[in-house]
Amino acid sequence: MRSLRSIDRVEQPSRPQPRTAGRPARPVGHVLRIPIYMNSSMLLLAALVTVVYGNWVRSELDLPDPVGYLVGLGFVACLLGSVLLHELGHALTARRYRIGVRGITLELLGGWTEMDRDAPTPKVDALVSLAGPLVSLVLGGVATAVTLALPDRTLADQVAFQLAASNLLVAVFNVLPGLPLDGGRALRAGLWALIKDRNRATEAAAWSGRVIAFACMVVAIWLYRLELVTLFGLAFVILVVFTLWQGAGQSIRLARMTRRFPLVDxxxxxxxxxxxxxxxxxxxxxxxxxxxxxxxxxxxxxxxxxxxxxxxxxxxxxxxxxxxxxxxxxxxxxxxxxxxxxxxxxxxxxxxxxxxxxxxxxxxxxxxxxxxxxxxxxxxxxxxxxxxxxxxxxxxxx
Missing domain, CATH: 3.10.580.10 (CBS-domain)
Structure with missing residues (x-):
């Protein structure tokens, strides 16, 4: 089994969102003075990955049941660490350009960083958006080097390989040019610089995100019919596609609302x-x-x-x-x-x-x-x- 950590999104709303008092997640601590929250859906994913990965590594390496599930739990902890580092890439880059960070939330499909205002320029928007995938790419590269250095079919080798695959796949997937993915935010920044209208750029990047979501669904169904993807994998892709579609729709709605701000008299x-x-x-x-x-x-x-x-x-x-x-x-x-x-x-x-x-x-x-x-x-x-x-x-x- 080759795990794929799920999608990530940066919360850079077109205008500030309500304060985090009503946030549907529990605070779990602070990292570099940034509040960290965890959605209850993350616990569901953690339990699922622990069981699935634990069973797989137990059968592959002939480990006792308790040890296999313990390894699965350790792998979940590594994935959460990868997600957190990815989000910290966004958050610390935002801080570098004096954009306040309200918090980082870990949830079922990865995580998101909440910022207190928009990026002031297209350049800053692009840098903040691409910082997360860059962190995932570095983590994937390090894990790949560790995998190549370890003996084959060992426990450490398998865990390192899974971390390498998940981080590299997330880095590649997140730079796809469509909102709410990080690549969509970079596309929005480029269009913003070109047409000088952030709202129109957001709407265009969001429609690109919906095209990507539809394409992902078509490819997943095609691979499932070729028996290259399991039913579980297809269900996971459907969940990802639904999240992408919803996130893109929210971006379109927000851009249209923001365009009408001057009408509020x-x-x-x-x-x-x-x-x-x-x-x-x-x-x-x-x-x-x-x-x-x-x-x-x-x-x-x-x-x-x-x-x-x-x-x-x-x-x-x-x-x-x-x-x-x-x-x-x-x-x-x-x-x-x-x-x-x-x-x-x-x-x-x-x-x-x-x-x-x-x-x-x-x-x-x-x-x-x-x-x-x-x-x-x-x-x-x-x-x-x-x-x-x-x-x-x-x-x-x-």
């Missing part, structure tokens, strides 16, 4: 406020809103001095039975003004998206005036999503 998206005094019955407040000629009016609560103190939560308000709304004060279904994130009116579209990603919430108050104290409207995150993805299915407005 807070002044145009701000929903107007209809203020009612604290203690106003919910039914009465909703009646006033229904009679207001302005579209998408948001109910807000003011104190006795007329200062805005809270925003009515539309979801909480709808949960109140209609027959009880005349007896329930708006205060009970409202959220304090201080608990709602604020966005200054003068932000650009890109700045708005960055702020929404850094501080996720359902709605935001839009402020203006001296020291941004005056609330001039409310932004619903769904309204921004409608601008960035106009073709997505829309939910009924609350």
């Amino acid at each position: 807070l002044a145009a998206l701000a929903r107007p406020l209809l203020t009612v005094p604290a203690g106003t019955p919910l039914g009465e407040a909703q009646r006033r809103r229904s009679e207001d000629p302005r579209p998408n009016v948001v109910l807000a609560v003011t104190d006795s001095a007329g200062n805005l103190t809270a925003l009515v939560d539309p979801v909480a308000a709808e949960r109140i039975p209609v027959d009880r709304r005349p007896w329930v004060a708006v205060d009970t279904v409202s959220r304090s003004r201080d608990a709602v994130p604020a966005l200054p009116l003068g932000l650009s579209g890109e700045q708005v998206v960055r702020a929404l990603q850094a501080h996720p919430a359902g709605q935001y108050v839009i402020t203006a005036g001296e020291e941004d104290q005056d609330v001039v409207g409310v932004l619903r995150v769904g309204d921004v999503a409608d601008v960035l993805e106009p073709r997505r299915p829309r939910r009924p407005a609350p």
Whole structure:
């Protein structure tokens, strides 16, 4: 059996992603002050490789069962080390060009490095992207030299050969010119330098990734029919192809969204406020809103001095039975003004998206005036999503 470590991707989003608090992976430590996370899917792969490789090496070298599985577990540890070194190649190169690294995640199909901003130039984008495959190529070369120096059909020889094959195959596979592979990012960098438009370059490289995914599927089925690939190998390739297709689709979607950032205008998206005094019955407040000629009016609560103190939560308000709304004060279904994130009116579209990603919430108050104290409207995150993805299915407005 000749193991193939799975694909790798560098997370270099077109714009910063939400903070890692919601990351679906467990922290396992730090390397060079870079947080390392492991997805639970990696444990599934580790168990599978331990059993499959352990059985193979046990039968090839006539080893006892416990020893074979122990060797399989050691091989998994070496593969994880190879994946980590590959990702560190990306991460340390990014640091070299002052791009912050939020963390490295190891998962079922390899790993990915999360960076806090885009590469500033096509050259840096290409260097960061190709650093990982270069590390894998060096590791594969070293393992190949070790394999040639060791006696044939020994345990050390077999492990070294597997490491050589997996790292070299990963290095070659990852430089294929299609997103989300590293070679796709290098292709994106080249197109970016040529046409001076990062988003169009990303979309083109992503479509190239989908072509590569389709080609991989065709080749895998052809090799399976020739009995050169096992059913397990075909299933693995299908999983890789699915991941490539999904990653390419995500890149296309992100590029199209990023192109629409300038259309995010807070002044145009701000929903107007209809203020009612604290203690106003919910039914009465909703009646006033229904009679207001302005579209998408948001109910807000003011104190006795007329200062805005809270925003009515539309979801909480709808949960109140209609027959009880005349007896329930708006205060009970409202959220304090201080608990709602604020966005200054003068932000650009890109700045708005960055702020929404850094501080996720359902709605935001839009402020203006001296020291941004005056609330001039409310932004619903769904309204921004409608601008960035106009073709997505829309939910009924609350």
